[in-house]
Amino acid sequence: MARSAVRGGLRLSAHKERSTEQPLRPASAVDSLVLPLDQQAGAPAVPLVKPGDRVLRGEPVAEPGGEISAWLHSPASGTVAAIEPRPAPQRMGAPTLSIVIANDRRDEHYASSSTSRFEELSPEQLREAIGRGGIVGLGGAVFPTAAKLSSAARANGLRLLVNGAECEPYISCDDMLMRERARDIVLGAQILLHALAAQVCVIAIEDDTPQAAAALGAAIAEARDERIQLRFVASVYPAGGERQLITAVFGVEVPHGGLPADVSTACLNVGTAAAVAQWIRDAQPLTSRIVTVTGDGVREQRNLEVPLGTSMAALIYDCGGYTGRMSRLIMGGSMMGQALPHDDLPVIKATNCIIAASALDLQLRGLEMPCIRCGNCSAVCPAVLLPQQLHWYAAARDFAALETYGLMDCIECGCCDYVCPSQIPLAERFRDMKPALLETLTARASADAARTRFDARTARLERIERERDAALAKKRQELAIPRDPPAQHSPRLGGKS
Amino acid sequence: MRQVLYALVPTVALHVVFFGPGLLIQIVLGVATGLLCEAAALRLRGKPLPPFLLDGSAIITAVLLALCLPPLAPWWLVVSGVAFAILLAKHLFGGLGANPFNPAMVGYAVLLVSFPARLLQWLPPDTAGFEPAALSFTETLTTILTGSPPARFTWDAITSPTPLDALRTDLALGMTMGEAHAGALFSTFGGKGWEWINLATLAGGAWLLVLRIIRWQIPVAMLGALFVCASALSAVDPGAYAGPLFHLTSGASLLGAFFIATDPVSAATSDRGRLIYGAGIGVLTYVIRTWGGYPDGVAFAVLIMNLAVPLIDRYTIPRIYGHAR
Amino acid sequence: MLPALLTMVGLAAAAGGAAALAARRSERDRNRLVDEIDALLPQTQCGRCTFAGCRPYAAALANGEADINQCPPGGHATAAALATLLGREPRPVDPRFGIVPTQPMVAWIDESACIGCVKCIQACPVDAIVGASRFMHTVIAEQCTGCELCIPPCPVDCIVMRPAPG
Numbered sequence A: 001m002a003r004s005a006v007r008g009g010l011r012l013s014a015h016k017e018r019s020t021e022q023p024l025r026p027a028s029a030v031d032s033l034v035l036p037l038d039q040q041a042g043a044p045a046v047p048l049v050k051p052g053d054r055v056l057r058g059e060p061v062a063e064p065g066g067e068i069s070a071w072l073h074s075p076a077s078g079t080v081a082a083i084e085p086r087p088a089p090q091r092m093g094a095p096t097l098s099i100v101i102a103n104d105r106r107d108e109h110y111a112s113s114s115t116s117r118f119e120e121l122s123p124e125q126l127r128e129a130i131g132r133g134g135i136v137g138l139g140g141a142v143f144p145t146a147a148k149l150s151s152a153a154r155a156n157g158l159r160l161l162v163n164g165a166e167c168e169p170y171i172s173c174d175d176m177l178m179r180e181r182a183r184d185i186v187l188g189a190q191i192l193l194h195a196l197a198a199q200v201c202v203i204a205i206e207d208d209t210p211q212a213a214a215a216l217g218a219a220i221a222e223a224r225d226e227r228i229q230l231r232f233v234a235s236v237y238p239a240g241g242e243r244q245l246i247t248a249v250f251g252v253e254v255p256h257g258g259l260p261a262d263v264s265t266a267c268l269n270v271g272t273a274a275a276v277a278q279w280i281r282d283a284q285p286l287t288s289r290i291v292t293v294t295g296d297g298v299r300e301q302r303n304l305e306v307p308l309g310t311s312m313a314a315l316i317y318d319c320g321g322y323t324g325r326m327s328r329l330i331m332g333g334s335m336m337g338q339a340l341p342h343d344d345l346p347v348i349k350a351t352n353c354i355i356a357a358s359a360l361d362l363q364l365r366g367l368e369m370p371c372i373r374c375g376n377c378s379a380v381c382p383a384v385l386l387p388q389q390l391h392w393y394a395a396a397r398d399f400a401a402l403e404t405y406g407l408m409d410c411i412e413c414g415c416c417d418y419v420c421p422s423q424i425p426l427a428e429r430f431r432d433m434k435p436a437l438l439e440t441l442t443a444r445a446s447a448d449a450a451r452t453r454f455d456a457r458t459a460r461l462e463r464i465e466r467e468r469d470a471a472l473a474k475k476r477q478e479l480a481i482p483r484d485p486p487a488q489h490s491p492r493l494g495g496k497s
Numbered sequence B: 001m002r003q004v005l006y007a008l009v010p011t012v013a014l015h016v017v018f019f020g021p022g023l024l025i026q027i028v029l030g031v032a033t034g035l036l037c038e039a040a041a042l043r044l045r046g047k048p049l050p051p052f053l054l055d056g057s058a059i060i061t062a063v064l065l066a067l068c069l070p071p072l073a074p075w076w077l078v079v080s081g082v083a084f085a086i087l088l089a090k091h092l093f094g095g096l097g098a099n100p101f102n103p104a105m106v107g108y109a110v111l112l113v114s115f116p117a118r119l120l121q122w123l124p125p126d127t128a129g130f131e132p133a134a135l136s137f138t139e140t141l142t143t144i145l146t147g148s149p150p151a152r153f154t155w156d157a158i159t160s161p162t163p164l165d166a167l168r169t170d171l172a173l174g175m176t177m178g179e180a181h182a183g184a185l186f187s188t189f190g191g192k193g194w195e196w197i198n199l200a201t202l203a204g205g206a207w208l209l210v211l212r213i214i215r216w217q218i219p220v221a222m223l224g225a226l227f228v229c230a231s232a233l234s235a236v237d238p239g240a241y242a243g244p245l246f247h248l249t250s251g252a253s254l255l256g257a258f259f260i261a262t263d264p265v266s267a268a269t270s271d272r273g274r275l276i277y278g279a280g281i282g283v284l285t286y287v288i289r290t291w292g293g294y295p296d297g298v299a300f301a302v303l304i305m306n307l308a309v310p311l312i313d314r315y316t317i318p319r320i321y322g323h324a325r
Numbered sequence C: 001m002l003p004a005l006l007t008m009v010g011l012a013a014a015a016g017g018a019a020a021l022a023a024r025r026s027e028r029d030r031n032r033l034v035d036e037i038d039a040l041l042p043q044t045q046c047g048r049c050t051f052a053g054c055r056p057y058a059a060a061l062a063n064g065e066a067d068i069n070q071c072p073p074g075g076h077a078t079a080a081a082l083a084t085l086l087g088r089e090p091r092p093v094d095p096r097f098g099i100v101p102t103q104p105m106v107a108w109i110d111e112s113a114c115i116g117c118v119k120c121i122q123a124c125p126v127d128a129i130v131g132a133s134r135f136m137h138t139v140i141a142e143q144c145t146g147c148e149l150c151i152p153p154c155p156v157d158c159i160v161m162r163p164a165p166g
Helices: A123-131 A145-154 A173-180 A182-196 A210-223 A243-250 A271-284 A314-320 A376-380 A385-398 A399-404 A415-419 A426-478 B002-019 B024-047 B049-053 B057-068 B075-093 B105-114 B137-146 B163-172 B179-180 B194-210 B217-236 B242-247 B251-260 B273-293 B296-314 C002-023 C027-040 C053-062 C074-086 C118-121
Strands: A032-036 A058-064 A078-087 A097-102 A159-164 A200-207 A228-233 A264-267 A288-296 A302-306 A328-331 A338-340 A355-359 C103-111 C159-163
Touching: A032 A078, A078 A355, A123 A145, A123 A182, A123 A271, A145 A182, A145 A264, A145 B002, A159 A182, A159 A243, A159 A271, A159 A314, A173 A182, A173 A271, A173 B049, A173 B137, A182 A210, A182 A264, A182 A271, A182 A328, A200 A210, A228 A243, A243 A264, A243 A288, A264 A271, A271 A288, A288 A314, A302 A314, A328 B179, A338 A355, A376 A385, A376 A415, A385 A399, A399 A426, B002 B024, B002 B057, B002 B194, B002 B251, B002 C027, B024 B049, B024 B057, B024 B075, B024 B137, B057 B075, B057 B105, B057 B251, B075 B105, B105 B296, B105 C103, B163 B179, B179 B242, B217 B242, B217 B251, B217 B273, B217 C159, B242 B251, B251 B273, B251 B296, B273 B296, B273 C027, C027 C074
Parallel strands: A159 A200, A159 A264, A200 A228, A288 A355
Antiparallel strands: A032 A097, A078 A097, A288 A302, A328 A338, A328 A355, C103 C159
């Protein structure tokens, strides 16, 4: 198996053994499930139910609210307790409209309409069917999968890349999925191949996960599908970043401002593939996901299958509760994760990992000193940027320079942050500057458009005037009106003779 | 930055072995001046003292400048040089991280241009064939603090030119390279004493490379360019041009390559830029040494390339992922 | 002494002359300068600067016939950018030319009052109003630059400025 590598990046201690020692188990049932309606990328979903309605497990409770949006299904049977703003993790605890379901613990399933064998559907029908399962990208971007597939399917010679390169420390949910449900992933890959009308699939994983490699290898062999192969990438963070993985595996670069479809690739997470398989094969929509619960601040570090909407507090309790060393709660991994203000927040489709961090897990930042241009940051940047220059121009708010130096190409991986000897929170700064730069770029695009329309209108008016003058001159010519008309001969006017 | 100071210890130690304790006194004076000036400047700029004073950058500037000065130089030489470096070359431009020029080299250049004679009064090395004036530690101290040697000596009796300086004088007098190299100050490939000091510097520099405190582009480019220039011209006319090994081990070549030119603040930004920057310093050093007006060209070479850094940076932006260029 | 003095004076004169020559902008450079200035302007095409559009203002600036502080829609940021580009003293926008808007505003036609006279359509410098004679007129908000040139011609005063959506 060829080993491919990412440019730059860091070799980090994985901190994953502690959460992969025990097999997956389902999380304990909870009484209340909170489903934020805007937990996917794109438009918030629109509720289909109202407070008081009885719902079954797997029943659709919200439909897509726009072109790019997703279905939401009830993770349990029970009653809709309320539809009201509730604190949400994707908003750092700020409230967002959510459907609150009271779990009656009867676990009655909704009878989803069965799909005929997926191979018999057209790719378009299959994409639409996948959308109805509420499937979104489970690698963290939560982009609605059906929309992604539709947009990618327009490319020629498409190939599918299934991303199992779980590179960020602490997160091990994909690793567990690959170990225990490799068959689901492979079936998901086959379904996605059909949905994309693609012929080539590569499942990429890091080279330090032998159990996952073995399980996937066995599942691929069992499927006897020559379209699917397994590839290894060096376990360097951020090998699992979409662009970095595509380059490492296929050797092409996704163009600036473009999408993987521009290089004939569709990249989906292994979790997404497994979710697709469970929906198409078992009529089980996306109502739960594997979450890694880890960190020195929680008693039991492991992975669980968690119904969406379970509160993180309940999840921690399910894992034995906090240890006395618990300091901060983080959703995500140690590089790109976000600190949460409290644990009364629901697990959403994007929740791949919760770190109950103690002082052992946290690397507290020292006092920020001026940049000495040492170049450690540019050496590790996977996007080949010059973070020291971006930092300089961000401080000056020089948007033209920020654009030249590629601020919008920053993938916010945090590698530069990690190696900076002056303790400058680089990735944070870049993340904060991006909206301002985007505003400038958008304003410039509007101004360019206005200029074009103005010039077009000016040209049109000039053309109309020219054409009118030409028409009038032509008419004068045709009527042979001389330039100096002779004096009129009329008795009434007493004209001269 | 503490690692840089540790890496300079072998150089300083061997320097003291061959040239006496004067360097240590210069370092003490320089560091004290540097920290005082830094503290004053920080106070004036309203910045907190503890983190900036302790970051070691002022100390490194002082030590590097002291290494460039003769061991018996009067106290006001190192003090004014360091003061100039810290106050004008560093804090006037914005302090740590904002200086466009290498502060130590600015200080040295100011001293060289203002007091050229003083900077040529080196000591003979304490090696075979020499009997350096036996100045005790106290006498060294008084010489530095008063500016005049002990009563029983004159300046001429105790000082001696550097090998580079001697070479320049000899060539000007019409000697060939071979004849010049036969002089007392010269050894197998460098100057007596100096070759050991340079080896120590090389060891310190290698240590910094291993620790990844500095990156290889600037030292390799600078030494490589110097090597190429010296090889080419000495191959053409060995009588008139010194060979590469001599150039690499004399003057501030190695100190410059590993400790001075690698100052990240005033150097070019990208890897490719640093290669060009280092090569430029190497070429300019050779040019100034061979045809310029000063025996050693490292300081001016560094300053000239500092001037060129914005231009180099502009044209060596690496191709960003996903961009066409 | 004299040769040295003459050499220095000669070199200085040569250098100064070369610099002066370089500073004198050629025709092509002048056009490029107008493009560069125009790129900084917001393209509102409102005429508040007293010129018939952004490009005429840019041309006037390039010729030194206008000042950098005449563009209210561009705001103080544009005035500062123009000052930097042209090497002039930065100044805030002169309130005699108009008020700097605090947020982007777009025109909005009250369709219940519109009589379909097309006068506003003719006035819009960027064709952002859709409609025809005796058909309903409406402003395409994304394309409206906020120039307010449609407001005076409307015989029934049915156009108002509102904050831009989004």
